[in-house]
Amino acid sequence: MNRRHGVSVLTLICATAILGIPVTAHAEPRPEPVTNAPLEQVRKEIRDLYREAASATDAYNLAGEEAKRQSDQIVTVARRIAEGQSRIDDLKNRAGAAARAQYRTGGLPPGAQLALSNSPERFLSGAGRLQQGHRATMDVISELQRSQLDLQQYASDASSHYRTLEANLRKKEAAKREVTEKIAAAKQLEDRLEAEEKARLLQLEREEEYREQRKWLNSGALKDTKGTATEAGRQAVAYAIKQIGKRYVWGAAGPDTFDCSGLTSQAWLAAGTKIPRTSQEQLRLLPKVAVKDMRPGDLIIYFKDASHVALYVGDGKMVHAPRPGRNITMAGAGSMPILAVVRPESG
Known part of the structure:
Protein backbone atom coordinates (compact mmCIF):
# COMPACT_ATOMS: atom_id res chain seq x y z
CA MET A 1 0.00 0.00 0.00
CA ASN A 2 1.49 3.34 -0.95
CA ARG A 3 1.49 6.32 1.38
CA ARG A 4 -1.32 8.22 -0.41
CA HIS A 5 -3.61 5.17 -0.32
CA GLY A 6 -2.76 4.62 3.36
CA VAL A 7 -3.78 8.18 4.21
CA SER A 8 -7.06 7.71 2.32
CA VAL A 9 -7.90 4.60 4.32
CA LEU A 10 -7.20 6.38 7.60
CA THR A 11 -9.34 9.29 6.50
CA LEU A 12 -12.22 6.94 5.70
CA ILE A 13 -11.95 5.22 9.07
CA CYS A 14 -12.07 8.51 10.93
CA ALA A 15 -14.88 9.92 8.81
CA THR A 16 -17.07 6.92 9.53
CA ALA A 17 -16.40 7.30 13.26
CA ILE A 18 -17.44 10.95 13.20
CA LEU A 19 -20.62 10.21 11.21
CA GLY A 20 -21.58 7.48 13.65
CA ILE A 21 -20.89 4.55 11.33
CA PRO A 22 -19.56 1.63 13.42
CA VAL A 23 -15.88 0.83 13.06
CA THR A 24 -15.13 -2.79 13.78
CA ALA A 25 -12.14 -2.36 16.11
CA HIS A 26 -10.95 0.19 18.63
CA ALA A 27 -7.38 -1.04 18.73
CA GLU A 28 -4.59 -1.18 16.20
CA PRO A 29 -4.01 -4.65 14.66
CA ARG A 30 -1.75 -6.60 16.96
CA PRO A 31 1.86 -6.41 15.71
CA GLU A 32 4.05 -9.47 15.62
CA PRO A 33 6.13 -9.64 18.84
CA VAL A 34 9.77 -8.68 18.60
CA LEU A 222 -14.96 3.81 26.51
CA LYS A 223 -17.87 1.79 27.88
CA ASP A 224 -20.20 4.77 28.47
CA THR A 225 -18.69 7.20 25.99
CA LYS A 226 -21.48 8.60 23.79
CA GLY A 227 -20.28 12.10 22.95
CA THR A 228 -20.97 13.29 19.41
CA ALA A 229 -18.94 15.96 17.66
CA THR A 230 -20.23 19.50 17.27
CA GLU A 231 -19.86 21.25 13.93
CA ALA A 232 -16.70 22.98 15.17
CA GLY A 233 -15.39 19.65 16.48
CA ARG A 234 -15.94 18.04 13.07
CA GLN A 235 -14.06 20.86 11.38
CA ALA A 236 -11.12 20.48 13.79
CA VAL A 237 -11.05 16.71 13.23
CA ALA A 238 -11.22 17.14 9.45
CA TYR A 239 -8.29 19.54 9.54
CA ALA A 240 -6.18 17.18 11.68
CA ILE A 241 -6.89 14.21 9.42
CA LYS A 242 -5.79 16.17 6.36
CA GLN A 243 -2.37 16.64 7.98
CA ILE A 244 -1.73 12.88 8.32
CA GLY A 245 1.60 12.00 6.74
CA LYS A 246 3.22 15.41 7.33
CA ARG A 247 6.45 15.55 9.31
CA TYR A 248 6.86 16.37 12.97
CA VAL A 249 9.15 19.39 13.46
CA TRP A 250 9.54 20.85 16.93
CA GLY A 251 8.26 24.41 17.28
CA ALA A 252 6.28 24.14 14.02
CA ALA A 253 2.60 25.04 13.63
CA GLY A 254 1.97 24.36 9.94
CA PRO A 255 1.17 24.46 7.22
CA ASP A 256 3.71 21.82 6.14
CA THR A 257 5.14 20.59 9.46
CA PHE A 258 3.83 20.51 13.03
CA ASP A 259 4.72 19.63 16.57
CA CYS A 260 2.00 18.07 18.74
CA SER A 261 0.44 21.26 20.12
CA GLY A 262 1.04 23.08 16.85
CA LEU A 263 -1.29 20.53 15.23
CA THR A 264 -4.04 20.78 17.85
CA SER A 265 -3.97 24.58 18.05
CA GLN A 266 -4.10 24.93 14.25
CA ALA A 267 -6.88 22.36 13.96
CA TRP A 268 -9.06 24.41 16.27
CA LEU A 269 -8.02 27.66 14.65
CA ALA A 270 -9.29 26.17 11.37
CA ALA A 271 -12.57 25.53 13.19
CA GLY A 272 -12.74 29.19 14.24
CA THR A 273 -11.49 28.90 17.82
CA LYS A 274 -8.15 30.20 19.03
CA ILE A 275 -6.70 28.11 21.85
CA PRO A 276 -3.37 28.22 23.73
CA ARG A 277 -0.31 27.21 21.71
CA THR A 278 1.27 24.71 24.11
CA SER A 279 -0.01 21.44 25.57
CA GLN A 280 0.65 22.63 29.12
CA GLU A 281 -1.30 25.86 28.57
CA GLN A 282 -4.06 23.91 26.85
CA LEU A 283 -4.31 21.79 29.98
CA ARG A 284 -4.19 24.81 32.29
CA LEU A 285 -6.67 27.07 30.51
CA LEU A 286 -9.19 24.84 28.73
CA PRO A 287 -12.17 23.22 30.51
CA LYS A 288 -11.54 19.63 31.60
CA VAL A 289 -14.00 16.83 30.85
CA ALA A 290 -14.16 13.22 31.99
CA VAL A 291 -12.95 10.54 29.61
CA LYS A 292 -16.47 9.08 29.50
CA ASP A 293 -17.79 12.45 28.32
CA MET A 294 -15.19 13.13 25.64
CA ARG A 295 -16.26 13.68 22.05
CA PRO A 296 -14.48 14.10 18.71
CA GLY A 297 -12.53 17.35 18.72
CA ASP A 298 -11.57 17.20 22.39
CA LEU A 299 -7.87 17.25 23.22
CA ILE A 300 -6.16 14.44 25.12
CA ILE A 301 -3.20 15.53 27.26
CA TYR A 302 -0.56 12.85 27.91
CA PHE A 303 2.14 12.19 30.52
CA LYS A 304 2.50 13.71 33.97
CA ASP A 305 4.26 16.81 32.66
CA ALA A 306 1.57 17.40 29.99
CA SER A 307 4.29 17.28 27.35
CA HIS A 308 2.16 15.71 24.61
CA VAL A 309 -1.31 16.36 23.21
CA ALA A 310 -3.51 14.77 20.55
CA LEU A 311 -6.91 15.42 19.01
CA TYR A 312 -9.57 12.80 19.69
CA VAL A 313 -11.40 11.72 16.52
CA GLY A 314 -13.81 9.14 17.96
CA ASP A 315 -14.01 5.35 18.26
CA GLY A 316 -11.05 5.25 20.60
CA LYS A 317 -8.70 6.92 18.10
CA MET A 318 -6.71 10.13 18.03
CA VAL A 319 -4.54 12.04 15.54
CA HIS A 320 -1.21 13.37 16.73
CA ALA A 321 2.28 14.48 15.75
CA PRO A 322 4.34 11.88 17.66
CA ARG A 323 7.97 13.06 17.73
CA PRO A 324 10.97 13.98 15.56
CA GLY A 325 11.55 11.36 12.90
CA ARG A 326 7.87 10.41 12.78
CA ASN A 327 4.95 11.73 10.74
CA ILE A 328 1.49 12.82 11.85
CA THR A 329 -0.57 9.68 12.26
CA MET A 330 -3.73 8.16 13.71
CA ALA A 331 -3.28 5.97 16.78
CA GLY A 332 -5.13 4.53 19.73
CA ALA A 333 -6.23 7.22 22.16
CA GLY A 334 -5.03 5.09 25.07
CA SER A 335 -1.66 4.16 23.61
CA MET A 336 0.04 6.60 26.01
CA PRO A 337 -0.71 7.51 29.64
CA ILE A 338 -3.65 9.96 29.64
CA LEU A 339 -3.34 12.85 32.05
CA ALA A 340 -6.55 14.72 31.19
CA VAL A 341 -9.07 15.54 28.48
CA VAL A 342 -9.84 19.18 27.72
CA ARG A 343 -12.48 20.82 25.54
CA PRO A 344 -11.61 23.80 23.34
CA GLU A 345 -15.27 24.82 23.00
CA SER A 346 -17.72 25.58 25.76
CA GLY A 347 -20.94 24.52 24.02
Whole structure:
Protein backbone atom coordinates (compact mmCIF):
# COMPACT_ATOMS: atom_id res chain seq x y z
CA MET A 1 0.00 0.00 0.00
CA ASN A 2 1.49 3.34 -0.95
CA ARG A 3 1.49 6.32 1.38
CA ARG A 4 -1.32 8.22 -0.41
CA HIS A 5 -3.61 5.17 -0.32
CA GLY A 6 -2.76 4.62 3.36
CA VAL A 7 -3.78 8.18 4.21
CA SER A 8 -7.06 7.71 2.32
CA VAL A 9 -7.90 4.60 4.32
CA LEU A 10 -7.20 6.38 7.60
CA THR A 11 -9.34 9.29 6.50
CA LEU A 12 -12.22 6.94 5.70
CA ILE A 13 -11.95 5.22 9.07
CA CYS A 14 -12.07 8.51 10.93
CA ALA A 15 -14.88 9.92 8.81
CA THR A 16 -17.07 6.92 9.53
CA ALA A 17 -16.40 7.30 13.26
CA ILE A 18 -17.44 10.95 13.20
CA LEU A 19 -20.62 10.21 11.21
CA GLY A 20 -21.58 7.48 13.65
CA ILE A 21 -20.89 4.55 11.33
CA PRO A 22 -19.56 1.63 13.42
CA VAL A 23 -15.88 0.83 13.06
CA THR A 24 -15.13 -2.79 13.78
CA ALA A 25 -12.14 -2.36 16.11
CA HIS A 26 -10.95 0.19 18.63
CA ALA A 27 -7.38 -1.04 18.73
CA GLU A 28 -4.59 -1.18 16.20
CA PRO A 29 -4.01 -4.65 14.66
CA ARG A 30 -1.75 -6.60 16.96
CA PRO A 31 1.86 -6.41 15.71
CA GLU A 32 4.05 -9.47 15.62
CA PRO A 33 6.13 -9.64 18.84
CA VAL A 34 9.77 -8.68 18.60
CA THR A 35 12.30 -9.65 21.26
CA ASN A 36 15.70 -8.05 21.51
CA ALA A 37 16.84 -6.96 24.95
CA PRO A 38 19.67 -4.62 23.88
CA LEU A 39 17.44 -2.97 21.26
CA GLU A 40 14.66 -2.59 23.81
CA GLN A 41 17.05 -0.70 26.07
CA VAL A 42 18.04 1.57 23.18
CA ARG A 43 14.35 2.14 22.43
CA LYS A 44 13.69 3.24 26.00
CA GLU A 45 16.66 5.61 25.95
CA ILE A 46 15.47 7.14 22.68
CA ARG A 47 11.90 7.38 23.99
CA ASP A 48 13.02 9.16 27.16
CA LEU A 49 15.19 11.60 25.22
CA TYR A 50 12.34 12.50 22.89
CA ARG A 51 9.96 12.98 25.82
CA GLU A 52 12.44 15.31 27.47
CA ALA A 53 12.77 17.13 24.16
CA ALA A 54 8.96 17.40 23.96
CA SER A 55 8.82 18.98 27.41
CA ALA A 56 11.56 21.44 26.42
CA THR A 57 9.69 22.15 23.16
CA ASP A 58 6.65 23.15 25.20
CA ALA A 59 8.84 25.50 27.25
CA TYR A 60 10.31 26.91 24.02
CA ASN A 61 6.88 27.51 22.51
CA LEU A 62 5.55 29.11 25.70
CA ALA A 63 8.56 31.42 26.00
CA GLY A 64 8.08 32.39 22.36
CA GLU A 65 4.41 33.19 22.95
CA GLU A 66 5.26 35.25 26.03
CA ALA A 67 8.01 37.10 24.16
CA LYS A 68 5.58 37.97 21.36
CA ARG A 69 3.04 39.18 23.92
CA GLN A 70 5.63 41.37 25.59
CA SER A 71 6.78 42.77 22.24
CA ASP A 72 3.18 43.71 21.45
CA GLN A 73 2.86 45.36 24.87
CA ILE A 74 6.05 47.35 24.27
CA VAL A 75 4.67 48.63 20.97
CA THR A 76 1.42 49.63 22.69
CA VAL A 77 3.25 51.41 25.52
CA ALA A 78 5.54 53.21 23.07
CA ARG A 79 2.48 54.50 21.23
CA ARG A 80 0.98 55.70 24.53
CA ILE A 81 4.24 57.45 25.43
CA ALA A 82 4.24 59.26 22.09
CA GLU A 83 0.59 60.27 22.48
CA GLY A 84 1.18 61.36 26.08
CA GLN A 85 4.18 63.48 25.13
CA SER A 86 2.16 65.13 22.36
CA ARG A 87 -0.63 65.87 24.85
CA ILE A 88 1.82 67.39 27.33
CA ASP A 89 3.31 69.58 24.59
CA ASP A 90 -0.18 70.82 23.69
CA LEU A 91 -1.01 71.58 27.33
CA LYS A 92 2.26 73.43 27.79
CA ASN A 93 1.51 75.54 24.72
CA ARG A 94 -1.89 76.43 26.15
CA ALA A 95 -0.37 77.34 29.50
CA GLY A 96 2.27 79.41 27.71
CA ALA A 97 -0.41 81.28 25.78
CA ALA A 98 -2.09 82.25 29.05
CA ALA A 99 1.24 83.48 30.47
CA ARG A 100 1.93 85.54 27.35
CA ALA A 101 -1.52 87.12 27.55
CA GLN A 102 -0.84 88.15 31.14
CA TYR A 103 2.51 89.65 30.12
CA ARG A 104 0.80 91.77 27.45
CA THR A 105 -1.50 93.28 30.13
CA GLY A 106 1.44 94.47 32.16
CA GLY A 107 1.74 91.46 34.37
CA LEU A 108 -1.44 92.21 36.35
CA PRO A 109 -3.62 89.19 36.98
CA PRO A 110 -6.99 89.39 35.22
CA GLY A 111 -8.78 89.74 38.56
CA ALA A 112 -6.72 92.79 39.49
CA GLN A 113 -7.36 94.37 36.11
CA LEU A 114 -11.09 93.84 36.52
CA ALA A 115 -11.13 95.30 40.06
CA LEU A 116 -9.44 98.49 38.82
CA SER A 117 -11.98 98.98 36.09
CA ASN A 118 -13.97 102.26 36.24
CA SER A 119 -16.93 100.63 34.48
CA PRO A 120 -19.43 98.69 36.63
CA GLU A 121 -20.90 97.11 33.48
CA ARG A 122 -17.47 95.90 32.40
CA PHE A 123 -16.85 94.55 35.89
CA LEU A 124 -20.12 92.58 35.97
CA SER A 125 -19.83 91.23 32.44
CA GLY A 126 -16.18 90.30 32.96
CA ALA A 127 -16.66 88.54 36.26
CA GLY A 128 -18.29 85.51 34.61
CA ARG A 129 -15.61 85.28 31.93
CA LEU A 130 -12.93 85.58 34.60
CA GLN A 131 -14.41 82.66 36.54
CA GLN A 132 -14.60 80.54 33.38
CA GLY A 133 -11.03 81.43 32.49
CA HIS A 134 -9.84 80.56 35.98
CA ARG A 135 -11.53 77.16 35.78
CA ALA A 136 -10.06 76.54 32.33
CA THR A 137 -6.56 77.39 33.56
CA MET A 138 -6.92 75.08 36.56
CA ASP A 139 -8.18 72.31 34.26
CA VAL A 140 -5.14 72.73 32.02
CA ILE A 141 -2.81 72.54 35.01
CA SER A 142 -4.59 69.47 36.44
CA GLU A 143 -4.59 67.72 33.07
CA LEU A 144 -0.92 68.53 32.59
CA GLN A 145 -0.12 66.99 35.96
CA ARG A 146 -2.16 63.86 35.16
CA SER A 147 -0.52 63.51 31.76
CA GLN A 148 2.92 63.79 33.29
CA LEU A 149 2.06 61.08 35.85
CA ASP A 150 0.68 58.88 33.07
CA LEU A 151 3.85 59.38 31.09
CA GLN A 152 5.95 58.31 34.06
CA GLN A 153 3.79 55.18 34.44
CA TYR A 154 4.11 54.36 30.74
CA ALA A 155 7.88 54.66 30.99
CA SER A 156 7.86 52.34 34.01
CA ASP A 157 5.63 49.86 32.16
CA ALA A 158 7.96 49.92 29.17
CA SER A 159 10.95 49.10 31.37
CA SER A 160 9.04 46.25 33.01
CA HIS A 161 7.98 44.80 29.65
CA TYR A 162 11.54 45.02 28.34
CA ARG A 163 12.85 43.12 31.36
CA THR A 164 10.17 40.44 30.95
CA LEU A 165 10.89 40.22 27.23
CA GLU A 166 14.60 39.72 27.85
CA ALA A 167 13.85 37.02 30.45
CA ASN A 168 11.53 35.17 28.05
CA LEU A 169 14.09 35.37 25.25
CA ARG A 170 16.68 33.84 27.59
CA LYS A 171 14.20 31.07 28.50
CA LYS A 172 13.50 30.49 24.82
CA GLU A 173 17.19 30.15 23.99
CA ALA A 174 17.79 27.82 26.94
CA ALA A 175 14.86 25.64 25.91
CA LYS A 176 16.07 25.64 22.31
CA ARG A 177 19.49 24.38 23.41
CA GLU A 178 17.90 21.63 25.48
CA VAL A 179 15.61 20.56 22.64
CA THR A 180 18.41 20.39 20.09
CA GLU A 181 20.69 18.52 22.50
CA LYS A 182 18.06 15.90 23.37
CA ILE A 183 17.03 15.38 19.75
CA ALA A 184 20.66 15.16 18.64
CA ALA A 185 21.38 12.57 21.34
CA ALA A 186 18.36 10.49 20.34
CA LYS A 187 19.21 10.75 16.65
CA GLN A 188 22.78 9.70 17.37
CA LEU A 189 21.47 6.54 19.03
CA GLU A 190 19.18 5.83 16.08
CA ASP A 191 21.91 6.48 13.51
CA ARG A 192 24.01 3.73 15.06
CA LEU A 193 21.34 1.18 14.17
CA GLU A 194 21.28 -0.81 10.97
CA ALA A 195 18.24 -0.60 8.71
CA GLU A 196 16.91 -3.90 10.04
CA GLU A 197 17.32 -2.72 13.64
CA LYS A 198 15.48 0.53 12.84
CA ALA A 199 12.59 -1.50 11.47
CA ARG A 200 12.55 -3.62 14.62
CA LEU A 201 12.73 -0.44 16.72
CA LEU A 202 9.57 0.83 15.03
CA GLN A 203 7.97 -2.54 15.67
CA LEU A 204 8.81 -2.30 19.37
CA GLU A 205 7.17 1.13 19.52
CA ARG A 206 4.02 -0.26 17.92
CA GLU A 207 3.98 -3.20 20.32
CA GLU A 208 4.08 -0.87 23.30
CA GLU A 209 1.30 1.29 21.82
CA TYR A 210 -0.79 -1.82 21.21
CA ARG A 211 -0.35 -3.06 24.78
CA GLU A 212 -1.29 0.31 26.27
CA GLN A 213 -4.31 0.66 23.98
CA ARG A 214 -5.59 -2.84 24.82
CA LYS A 215 -5.10 -2.19 28.53
CA TRP A 216 -7.01 1.08 28.24
CA LEU A 217 -9.89 -0.47 26.31
CA ASN A 218 -10.08 -3.46 28.66
CA SER A 219 -10.42 -1.05 31.59
CA GLY A 220 -13.83 -0.05 30.22
CA ALA A 221 -12.73 3.54 29.60
CA LEU A 222 -14.96 3.81 26.51
CA LYS A 223 -17.87 1.79 27.88
CA ASP A 224 -20.20 4.77 28.47
CA THR A 225 -18.69 7.20 25.99
CA LYS A 226 -21.48 8.60 23.79
CA GLY A 227 -20.28 12.10 22.95
CA THR A 228 -20.97 13.29 19.41
CA ALA A 229 -18.94 15.96 17.66
CA THR A 230 -20.23 19.50 17.27
CA GLU A 231 -19.86 21.25 13.93
CA ALA A 232 -16.70 22.98 15.17
CA GLY A 233 -15.39 19.65 16.48
CA ARG A 234 -15.94 18.04 13.07
CA GLN A 235 -14.06 20.86 11.38
CA ALA A 236 -11.12 20.48 13.79
CA VAL A 237 -11.05 16.71 13.23
CA ALA A 238 -11.22 17.14 9.45
CA TYR A 239 -8.29 19.54 9.54
CA ALA A 240 -6.18 17.18 11.68
CA ILE A 241 -6.89 14.21 9.42
CA LYS A 242 -5.79 16.17 6.36
CA GLN A 243 -2.37 16.64 7.98
CA ILE A 244 -1.73 12.88 8.32
CA GLY A 245 1.60 12.00 6.74
CA LYS A 246 3.22 15.41 7.33
CA ARG A 247 6.45 15.55 9.31
CA TYR A 248 6.86 16.37 12.97
CA VAL A 249 9.15 19.39 13.46
CA TRP A 250 9.54 20.85 16.93
CA GLY A 251 8.26 24.41 17.28
CA ALA A 252 6.28 24.14 14.02
CA ALA A 253 2.60 25.04 13.63
CA GLY A 254 1.97 24.36 9.94
CA PRO A 255 1.17 24.46 7.22
CA ASP A 256 3.71 21.82 6.14
CA THR A 257 5.14 20.59 9.46
CA PHE A 258 3.83 20.51 13.03
CA ASP A 259 4.72 19.63 16.57
CA CYS A 260 2.00 18.07 18.74
CA SER A 261 0.44 21.26 20.12
CA GLY A 262 1.04 23.08 16.85
CA LEU A 263 -1.29 20.53 15.23
CA THR A 264 -4.04 20.78 17.85
CA SER A 265 -3.97 24.58 18.05
CA GLN A 266 -4.10 24.93 14.25
CA ALA A 267 -6.88 22.36 13.96
CA TRP A 268 -9.06 24.41 16.27
CA LEU A 269 -8.02 27.66 14.65
CA ALA A 270 -9.29 26.17 11.37
CA ALA A 271 -12.57 25.53 13.19
CA GLY A 272 -12.74 29.19 14.24
CA THR A 273 -11.49 28.90 17.82
CA LYS A 274 -8.15 30.20 19.03
CA ILE A 275 -6.70 28.11 21.85
CA PRO A 276 -3.37 28.22 23.73
CA ARG A 277 -0.31 27.21 21.71
CA THR A 278 1.27 24.71 24.11
CA SER A 279 -0.01 21.44 25.57
CA GLN A 280 0.65 22.63 29.12
CA GLU A 281 -1.30 25.86 28.57
CA GLN A 282 -4.06 23.91 26.85
CA LEU A 283 -4.31 21.79 29.98
CA ARG A 284 -4.19 24.81 32.29
CA LEU A 285 -6.67 27.07 30.51
CA LEU A 286 -9.19 24.84 28.73
CA PRO A 287 -12.17 23.22 30.51
CA LYS A 288 -11.54 19.63 31.60
CA VAL A 289 -14.00 16.83 30.85
CA ALA A 290 -14.16 13.22 31.99
CA VAL A 291 -12.95 10.54 29.61
CA LYS A 292 -16.47 9.08 29.50
CA ASP A 293 -17.79 12.45 28.32
CA MET A 294 -15.19 13.13 25.64
CA ARG A 295 -16.26 13.68 22.05
CA PRO A 296 -14.48 14.10 18.71
CA GLY A 297 -12.53 17.35 18.72
CA ASP A 298 -11.57 17.20 22.39
CA LEU A 299 -7.87 17.25 23.22
CA ILE A 300 -6.16 14.44 25.12
CA ILE A 301 -3.20 15.53 27.26
CA TYR A 302 -0.56 12.85 27.91
CA PHE A 303 2.14 12.19 30.52
CA LYS A 304 2.50 13.71 33.97
CA ASP A 305 4.26 16.81 32.66
CA ALA A 306 1.57 17.40 29.99
CA SER A 307 4.29 17.28 27.35
CA HIS A 308 2.16 15.71 24.61
CA VAL A 309 -1.31 16.36 23.21
CA ALA A 310 -3.51 14.77 20.55
CA LEU A 311 -6.91 15.42 19.01
CA TYR A 312 -9.57 12.80 19.69
CA VAL A 313 -11.40 11.72 16.52
CA GLY A 314 -13.81 9.14 17.96
CA ASP A 315 -14.01 5.35 18.26
CA GLY A 316 -11.05 5.25 20.60
CA LYS A 317 -8.70 6.92 18.10
CA MET A 318 -6.71 10.13 18.03
CA VAL A 319 -4.54 12.04 15.54
CA HIS A 320 -1.21 13.37 16.73
CA ALA A 321 2.28 14.48 15.75
CA PRO A 322 4.34 11.88 17.66
CA ARG A 323 7.97 13.06 17.73
CA PRO A 324 10.97 13.98 15.56
CA GLY A 325 11.55 11.36 12.90
CA ARG A 326 7.87 10.41 12.78
CA ASN A 327 4.95 11.73 10.74
CA ILE A 328 1.49 12.82 11.85
CA THR A 329 -0.57 9.68 12.26
CA MET A 330 -3.73 8.16 13.71
CA ALA A 331 -3.28 5.97 16.78
CA GLY A 332 -5.13 4.53 19.73
CA ALA A 333 -6.23 7.22 22.16
CA GLY A 334 -5.03 5.09 25.07
CA SER A 335 -1.66 4.16 23.61
CA MET A 336 0.04 6.60 26.01
CA PRO A 337 -0.71 7.51 29.64
CA ILE A 338 -3.65 9.96 29.64
CA LEU A 339 -3.34 12.85 32.05
CA ALA A 340 -6.55 14.72 31.19
CA VAL A 341 -9.07 15.54 28.48
CA VAL A 342 -9.84 19.18 27.72
CA ARG A 343 -12.48 20.82 25.54
CA PRO A 344 -11.61 23.80 23.34
CA GLU A 345 -15.27 24.82 23.00
CA SER A 346 -17.72 25.58 25.76
CA GLY A 347 -20.94 24.52 24.02
